Amino acid sequence: MSISLSIILDTRRIKQKTNKYPVKVRVTFKRVSRDYQTIYDLSKEEYDKLTAPRINADLQIVREGLKEIQRTAENATKDFLDFTFHEFEKKYIVDNRFFRPRKFRNVEAPITNYQFDFSSYEQKFSILKEDQSKPDFISTVYISYIKKLLQEGRIGSAFNYQDSYYSLKKFRSNLPFAEITVSYLIQYEQWMRNKDCSKSTVGIKLRPLRAIFNEAIEAGIIDRKRCYPFGRRKYQIPTSRNIKKALLLNDIALIYYHKPICVDEQKAKDFWLFCYLANGINPKDVAYLKFKNIEGEYLVFERAKTENTTRNDPKPVTVFLTEDILGIIDKWGNKNRKPGNYIFPVLEEGLTLLEQHFAVRAFVKFINDRMARIGMELGIEKKLTTIVSRHSFSTQLKRSGASTEYIQEALGHADKKTTENYLDSFEKEVKKEFAAKLTAFKHNDLKTA
Incomplete structure (x- = not known):
């Protein structure tokens, strides 16, 4: 285990009060170095005199102090079987009179009034x-x-x-x-x-x-x-190309008018359409909907995904309850419509958070698996997942002339950039159509003389 220690003068920034530079201990382990500021500040001239045979009394005190630091620090590193900077700081630097107090926090979870049971x-x-x-x-x-x-x-x-x-x-x-x-x-x-x-x-x-x-x-x-290995001129996490996930309106019509041969496929189709019609609602939010979310002709809810990030500025999603949406609620919803009851029997009261998580996952899998079979029957190439229903909703709004700001509000996005990413593939399709129109005359029967 190779650990090196050295005393250095950090000349990057001079201290305004003393017009001197801080003296630090540099610890290097596995080619990683960390500096610890001592209580001493010196000018360049004073630092260079530390090795001189004869120096004044004040500088002599500093030199003896730095020798003591070097000696005790080296002894401290020898006590470690597996050296870590964190443990070195905790056992040697913290509360050491030769070092300036530094910010030091443990990584353990904060102490609370109760012990969370994991x-x-x-x-x-x-x-x-x-x-x-x-x-x-x-x-x-x-x-x-x-x-x-x-x-x-x-x-x-x-x-x-x-x-x-x-x-x-x-x-x-x-x-x-x-x-x-x-x-x-x-x-x-x-x-x-x-x-x-x-x-x-x-x-x-x-x-x-x-x-x-x-x-x-x-x-x-x-x-x-x-x-820190991430960032500009370091390692940048790769991002994938935005693949078009939205369906054409003709494909959505095929799904709407399709007559499934079994109850499970009918149920999956209805929930997929519910997601599409209800502002592209996420299936997790479908599962958590309660009858108290129905306010007259509208369904009003907050997205589970952004609940924490928009706590200070909630962005509720408002959905007009169309005849199709009401029909799906009547068909598959709970019969007891007390305000505190879930609209759909995906979840039930008394489930732990972990049980709720797996219930939602099973719900999503139920929809996606059966919609895959419907897609094959209808000859639709794209996977008919719940995320496709969300992208299809936003794309159809855009094709109908809705502004990006309106679509952002309808989807419940906190950031407009997220909405723009949803619509990126749509914008490319529009550019393709417009480019074709530039030479539309090639397809006319008119001929020049």
Whole structure:
């Protein structure tokens, strides 16, 4: 285990009060360095005199202090079986009279008035049993953040972070942040692509890792300047090309008038159309709808996906209850219409958050699987998933002349850019049509003399 320590004068920025520079201890481990500011400030001339045989009394005190720091720091590093900067700071730097107080926080979950019970999650979240003894390893911060997500009831996000961790672990085990470099990320991407994973999948796995890096920086575990591999001129997470997901109106008509031969396909078709007609509503939001969301002729609800991000500025989605929507509610909805009851029997009272998560997943799978069969029967090439119903809603609005701002409000998007991404493929289709019109005369029967 190679750890080097040196005393340096940080001449990047002079202190206004003393007109001198801070003296720091630089610790280097596995080619990663971290500086710790001592209580001493020196000018360049004073720093150069430290090695002189004869110096004044004040500088002699500084020199003896720096020798003491060097000696005790070296002894401290010898006590570690597995050195980490986090543990070094906690055991040596914090409360050491030779060092300036520095921001230092533990990565453990904040103390609350009650102890959150994670035992019911351990079967599905095996990451909770992973090693947490090394604060500067990615597993520790992943676990800390996943616990936070579970406490907030964000089960789907917690699963995404767990999947991200296990993908990285499978590639090259659990590692300290310092070893996840630009080169590592490039090799990971190549490894994923060799497994026929798309750029989109690579992005899905690496965005949580980037968030975990930011958590570690915020907690003081790593330094952004020395240990952050993401960003401009570093590693950039790949993004996929926006693939057109919307259906043409003729395809939607085929679905609408289709007569399924079994009850399950009829039910799936009706729920798919409900998603399409009700502003492209997400199936998770369908599951959470309650009769109290019906306000006269309208259905008013807040999207589960943006509930946390729009807490200070809620953006409720308002849907006019058409005859088709009301018909689907009458056909498949709960008969007891008390305001607190769910509209559809996807969820029921008393379910845990984890049970609710899997009930919604089963609901989505039920729709998508049966709509796939309907798509094959109708000869529709695109997959008839619930996300396609959402994209189809936005595209048909745009074709009808609706503004992007109106579509943003209808979809419940907090950011206009998200709506523009939905409509990107539509805009390309329009450009194609307009380009063809420039030479429409080629298809006329008129001939020039």
